[in-house]
Amino acid sequence: MNSEILVNVTPMETRVALVENGVAQEMFIERSQARGIVGNIYQGKVVRVLPGMQAAFVNIGLERAAFIHASDISGTTENVPGIAELVREGQTLLVQVVKDPIGNKGARLTTQFSVPSRYLVYMPGTEHVGVSQRIDGDEERERLKETVSRLHQELEIPQGGFILRTAAEGIGEAELRSDMAYLKRLWAALQEKTRGQKPPYIVYEDLPLFLRVARDMVRADVDKIRIDSRETHARTLEFVRKYNPEVEPVFEYYPGERPIFDLFGVEEELERALSRKVDLKSGGYLIFDQTEAMSTIDVNTGGYVGHRNLEETIFKTNLEAVATIVRQLRLRNLGGIIIIDFIDMADAEHRRQVLRMLEKTLERDHAKTKVTGVSELGLVEMTRKRTRESLEQVLTETCPACGGRGRMKTAQTVCYEIFREIMREERAYDNRSYMVLASQAVVDRLLDEESAAVADLEEFIGKPLKFQVESMYQTDQFDVVLL
Structure with a gap:
């Protein structure tokens, strides 16, 4: 698999995109005024x-x-x-x-606690030595565990365990010794920092995003890491030469005039990742809805009619949807409970194949996931570990017009609310006339489709009604002013 990591740096934010086979798969955003605090x-x-x-x-x-x-x-x-x-x-x-x-x-x-280095994670509260599940081969796993256990005693590291990260595969004793000595010094410094200050205060802060890329995301399947900032590229190389010099050739400065995210189509993918609707190549489409409790994904055939029969069309659409769903989960960074509403499949074998395809495709996801079976209604319940905000939460805010509902009252509904409010005011107060302040759409309807109802209301209360457009009002906003 051809993988690249693109790092886009501005004074305000750093954006990192993982691109596999030319398509953006994951996105990380860190803003200078709102850095993530996981690991601190x-x-x-x-x-x-x-x-x-x-x-x-x-x-x-x-x-x-x-x-x-x-x-x-x-x-x-x-x-x-x-x-x-x-x-x-x-x-x-x-x-x-x-x-x-x-x-x-x-x-x-x-x-x-857990404190990471290039090849290890130090856990002061446990004696366990673990190995990343992504490191294959019993012999290599045992070699790494034995080496770390021996170095633990040699270096006289205080009580604590280690996890060998994926990057440790094939690494020799010298590199592991260096990492363990670094973590020993770091933890001692952190303990020293906890003495004599009044809480709350920060004791340890994780690296900025561009350096976490150099520490955490350099893997065997990553061909290039392109950075579009000369200064950031220089700082990254300084870090790499100190802690992991053998991966230096992977890093490359991108000096092009065209923005790096435009060149690789990442900006377009970001826009699509903020949309509810995602089209499938076959003509089908997906609908994503994110709420505080869970996220739901609805699969639809759309304009895809297939070539054989309805069941085959449904099966092909669901299979195609799986790859897009998994990519969008990673790109949007959706976490927590996720419900996927596949199109109903009558064939139990088709349901099994779709579920197997989902599980297999999720293996490429670095976040921990758990999937249940496909119900007779075509529903799949799954969970995906959530440690940071989703792309939608980072880049968008609740709509001030609809309050996040995604729906607004119609102009007709608001007109009838205005009529009821006028009747309430008429019963409570003795007024000469009323002025209605409302949006353009509502005033237009009051003077057109509802004009007969307005005339009837004026006759009933024996008072004139006046209307004024307020350009800043949303459709469901209005005021009734007593004159």
């Missing part, structure tokens, strides 16, 4: 303990208090002690962010 370590203060929820709120210096569950303190999901036994209000608590604040929810915290 804070010295916080417990502000509220909630025994009924087995959780506590912790002030880590953000706008909203962060949330920690008892299991994220005890490190187990079985026989979890009561939260009141683990923390108390006013207590100082060292915590790490595992989920960014999303919507109205504060950040999610843990006291089970």
Whole structure:
């Protein structure tokens, strides 16, 4: 598979796109005024303990208090002690962010720390040595585990475990020794920083996005990493030469006049990823709806009629939809509960093949996913791990006109609301006349289609009605002014 990573840098934000076979698959955006905080370590203060929820709120210096569950303190999901036994209000608590604040929810915290380097993740709270599932071969996995266990003793690293990252495959002892020594020094420095300051304050901050690319995203299947900023390219090479010099040839400065995201079609893909409707090549289409509780995806045949019979048309459309759905999940970074409404398939074998195709395609997704079977109604329930905001949450905001509903009252509905409001005012007050302030669409309807009803209302109340267009009003906004 031909993979490239494109890094677009401006003073305001950094955008990173993972492109596979010429098509954008994943998108990462970090704005200078709103950097993600996953991985950051804070010295916080417990502000509220909630025994009924087995959780506590912790002030880590953000706008909203962060949330920690008892299991994220005890490190187990079985026989979890009561939260009141683990923390108390006013207590100082060292915590790490595992989920960014999303919507109205504060950040999610843990006291089970993990600090990454190029090849390893150091976990001070455990003795476990694990190996990335993406490293194949029992012999290589055992070699890596044995090497790390031996170096752990040689370097006299304090209590703690390690996870060998995918990048560690084939790496020799010298590189692992260097990484482990670095993590030992880093953790000692972090512990020193927790002494003598008043919480809340930050103890450790993860690298900026462009350096996380160099640390985390350089894999064997990545052919090029193109960076369109000379300064950022130079800083990245400085980092790479220090920690991972053998991958330096992968990095390339892009000096072209045409914006790098335009050249590779990423801007167009971004626009499509913000749309509800995604067209399929066959003529079918998908509808994406994202809510706070879950995301839903509806598959439709659209203009695709097939060449054989209806069942075959439905099966082909569902199969084609799978690849597009998985790519859009990654590109949009949809997480949590996801419901996919495939077109109903009568053939049980077709349902099995669609489900198998979905599971197989999801194997390329770096986020953890879990899929249930296809129901008789064609519904698939799945989950995808969510650690940061979706593309829609990062790039858009709730529509001020419809309040996020996606629907607005019709001009006709608003006209009838105006009539009812005038009747309420007439019963309560003694007025000479009324002035209605409304949008252009509503006033036009009042003077045209509803003119007979307006005349009847004027006759009924015995008073004239006046209308004025307010250009800033949305369709469902109006005021009735007493004259």
